[in-house]
Amino acid sequence: MEREPMRIREGYLVKKGSMFNTWKPMWVVLLEDGIEFYKRKADSSPKGMIPLKGSSIHSPCPDFGKRMFVFKLTVAKQQDHFFQAAYLEERDAWVRDIKKAIHHIDGGQRFSRKSTRKSIRLPETINLSALYLSMKDPEKGIKELKLEKDKRVFNHCFTGTCVIDWLVSSSSVRNRREGLLLASSLLSEGYLQPAGDTSKAAAEGLSDTPFLDLSDAYYYFPDSGFFCEGYSSDDDVVLKEEFRGTIVKQGCLLKQGHRRKNWKVRKFVLRDDPAYLHYYDPAGGEEPLGAIHLRGCVVTAVEDMPDTKKHDDDNILFEIITANEIHYYLQAASSTERTEWIKAIQSVARTGK
DSSP, X not given: OOOOOOXXXXXXXXXXXXXSSOEEXXXXXXXXXXXXXXXXXXXXXXXXXXXXXXXXXXXXXTTOTTBOSEEEEEOTTSOEEEEEOSSHHHHHHHHHHHHHHHHHHHTTOOOOSOTTTTTTTOOTTOOHHHHXXXXXXXXXXXXXXXXXXXXXXXXXXXXXXXXXXXXXXXXXXXXXXXXXXHHHHHHHTTSSEEESHHHHHHHTTOSSSSSOXXXXXXXXXXXXXXXXXXXXXXOOOOOOTTOOSOEEEEEEEEEEOSSSOOEEEEEEEEEETTEEEEEEOTTOOSSOSEEEEOTTOEEEEESOOTTSOOOOSSOOXXXXXXXXXXXXXXXXXXXXXXXXXXXXXXXXXXXXX
């Protein structure tokens, strides 16, 4: 029986059309030998497939000045395909895995995430991919938490101590020292990601081990919807029974109107159930002026909007494209705040109802 290709990475990206200069959200799946893209995540058959053999990838891609975090894939027939990620880390993760897949194809090898196995003497019987799936099991895996540190809230993450506890209790390792070696391998191969200054410093080599068995070292699964936010200074929290979900993030943003293209300050409240971004008059009022349905949406940073005057010299803009392809343009107060909003909206779009 022919082996099914490994799904290396998948998620929503914005893809440029091959004939017209249109950018549309697509569910993109990176396989060992190619990239499939679907109109929606739930679709059973792809709209297209890009073979990776003989391809090359270019990032950063300066071809589109108004679109940020674009990378270009050039196939063997010299045809270019352009994709836009939501933020820098997401683009770099896609580029890294695509480069690795192309390298393995050109070398006649299978894609593997086991490059650090020999360096830490990891037993051949340990399957990192299978272990990762066990760690993410909703019932028996590592529980994702909301943790607070240094006036920041880390959502969908867990501590280094929790990881080592789980590895020991699941009999994946015999003791905590072996757990550190195995967790370091998971971290090096991208199955775990550091969150916060403590764990990031260790991962960058500023500690005795890349992974820390500490209760104040935070980590997360790369596809879990992790995001970090500062404490909100907006105390005007809307609490109504029809809004069942937890408030994930709230604050004021500039929103461009659909008809007159004018900009107005609105208070935005992001909830996870249902997956809506409601916006209100910042001067007060409990009834929302409108809502953006986020389930299946794509959100990306942009430099400018088409057919409109540039609103502000800072231009900290981002775009939400809903599942039915309605475009919303918003502006944050800083690039850091923009990234936080993008990550929070991405999380709700993936997991909300």
